[in-house]
Amino acid sequence: MPSAAERRSLEEAIVDTVREPLIVLDDALCVVVASRSFYRAFAVTREETEGRPLYELGNGAWDIPSLRERLAEIIPQHTTVEEFEVDHDFPTIGQRTMLLNARKVFYEGNNSTSLLVSIDDVTERRLLEREKDELLRQKDLLLQEMNHRVNNSLQIIASILLLKAQTVQSEETRRHLQDAHERVMAVATVQEQLHPTPFGAEIKANAYLTRLCESLASSMILPSQPISIEVDADEGMVTSEQAVSMGLIATELVINALKHAFLDGAKGEIVVCFESSATAWRLAVSDDGVGISRRLNQAPLKIGLGTSIVEALTRQLGGRVTTSEASPPPGTTVSVTVPRAAQTAAA
Numbered sequence: 559m560p561s562a563a564e565r566r567s568l569e570e571a572i573v574d575t576v577r578e579p580l581i582v583l584d585d586a587l588c589v590v591v592a593s594r595s596f597y598r599a600f601a602v603t604r605e606e607t608e609g610r611p612l613y614e615l616g617n618g619a620w621d622i623p624s625l626r627e628r629l630a631e632i633i634p635q636h637t638t639v640e641e642f643e644v645d646h647d648f649p650t651i652g653q654r655t656m657l658l659n660a661r662k663v664f665y666e667g668n669n670s671t672s673l674l675v676s677i678d679d680v681t682e683r684r685l686l687e688r689e690k691d692e693l694l695r696q697k698d699l700l701l702q703e704m705n706h707r708v709n710n711s712l713q714i715i716a717s718i719l720l721l722k723a724q725t726v727q728s729e730e731t732r733r734h735l736q737d738a739h740e741r742v743m744a745v746a747t748v749q750e751q752l753h754p755t756p757f758g759a760e761i762k763a764n765a766y767l768t769r770l771c772e773s774l775a776s777s778m779i780l781p782s783q784p785i786s787i788e789v790d791a792d793e794g795m796v797t798s799e800q801a802v803s804m805g806l807i808a809t810e811l812v813i814n815a816l817k818h819a820f821l822d823g824a825k826g827e828i829v830v831c832f833e834s835s836a837t838a839w840r841l842a843v844s845d846d847g848v849g850i851s852r853r854l855n856q857a858p859l860k861i862g863l864g865t866s867i868v869e870a871l872t873r874q875l876g877g878r879v880t881t882s883e884a885s886p887p888p889g890t891t892v893s894v895t896v897p898r899a900a901q902t903a904a905a
Contacts, residue, residue, distance in 0.1 A: 582663075583673040585633055587612050587626075590672060599679060601650040612675075619646045625658070632662050633671055643680075655681045716742040737863055740778075740813055747773050748805035759798050763832045763839070764791040770805050771830055774812050784825035787812060794834020800896075803871045804841055810864040811843035811892050819847025819890060842893040849888030850881060868894070 579596035581589055588611050597603065600616060612629070613621035628639050639660035647653045657678040662671050716739050723735035747770065768789045775787045796804060808830055820826045824847065831842040872879050877896035884891045 579677040579679070581607075581612075581675050581677075583612060583629075583675060585671050585673075587629060587673070589615070596677070599651070599677070600648065616646075617649045619648050620644070629660060629673065629675075632660060632673060636662075639675075641678075653681070654679060655684045713746060716746065741863070741867075743777065744806060744809040744813065747777070747809060748802060760795045761798055761801055763794050763796050763801070763804070763834065764789070766796075766801055766805070767791050767808060767830055767832055770808060771812070774809060778813065778816060783820075783823070785816065785820055785828065786826075787828045787830065789830050789832075791830070791832035792834055794832060794839055796839065800875065803875055804894075807868050807871050807894055808841060808843060810868050814864045814892075815843060815845040815847065815890070819845040821848055824848075836898065838895055838897045840893055840895045842891055844884050844889060844891040846884060846889040850883055850890040868892070872896075 577595055579599045580593040581596055582591045584590050588609060589607050592604070592607050597607070602616070607615060613626060622644060625639075625642060625644065628637075628642060631637050632639065639658060642658040642660075644656040644658060645653075646656075657680050658675060659678070660673055660675040663674050719735050719739040719742065723732045723739065726732050726735065750773070768791070771787045771789050779785050779787070812828055812830065815828045819828075826845060826847050829844045831840075831844070833840045833842075869879055872894050875894075875896045877894050880893045880895070882891050882893075883889070
């Protein structure tokens with residue numbers, strides 16, 4: 559059985575090998591021995607430390623009731639202290655933040671028990687965390703302001719285009735201005751729905767498409783038009799960047815259906831579907847209007863601005879576009895399928 563002197567020498571040898579500040583307390587919570595790193599970290603001497611109660615060290619810096627209670631429980635209740643945070647203005651080293659870890663060491667034969675307390679100075683870490691949080695807060699405020707300004711600018715541009723369309727004499731120019739107005743409004747609608755979403759975050763396609771289609775219905779369907787827009791989407795997810803393209807595609811397809819599917823005030827329904835799997839996601843916009851076959855028979859096939867936008871966005875996503883007759887007919891379904899592999903590569 560080691561003597562008290564031998565035990566003390568062993569404790570000193572152990573604690574001096576540890577780089578972080580370390581102290582050994584007896585069962586009365588007085589300092590038995592401290593590491594050299596402890597003396598350096600707190601700018602105190604051995605004479606000021608050894609043999610004194612922990613709560614007297616550093617001019618009472620460690621006299622914290624909650625810490626005293628936790629340490630007092632270690633020996634009788636066989637507990638430990640894990641990352642107990644102490645934030646204090648020390649007289650020699652200034653304001654510091656410390657994490658304490660403590661556990662007991664039992665010596666058989668003489669029923670002696672010591673507490674081993676390690677101290678981790680996390681002042682710089684906490685400072686960096688606060689700076690990071692402040693930078694994130696400032697970034698969020700900047701993004702909110704930027705989104706607000708972008709949305710206002712888009713609304714102003716759309717209003718100018720609409721006013722200009724009402725004053726020009728040329729029907730073709732009026733149509734082009736109205737198309738431009740619709741595209742600007744489409745971008746504004748998509749941007750507004752993604753406004754609170756952090757860049758790169760994953761969002762639920764169901765909720766996003768539902769909000770988007772509600773906005774499209776309120777802004778593009780007159781009260782006198784007997785047309786509705788419904789959403790049928792599963793619980794799949796897309797990133798905010800992919801959602802921008804998906805939202806613009808859905809908007810263009812809905813606009814196209816509103817323009818061409820329902821003639822002479824016909825009643826109808828547009829359904830926006832979203833399906834997701836481990837290998838791909840699919841966006842489909844269907845209508846129960848006149849049908850693509852009838853539209854192709856009535857006029858030569860022309861690639862309009864909306865179709866060009868959909869095809870360009872789909873290529874950017876690495877997907878493909880298919881157009882078919884709705885099932886059951888009449889009506890039209892336009893589908894965009896994007897493989898997950900292509901989506902990952904594009905991101």
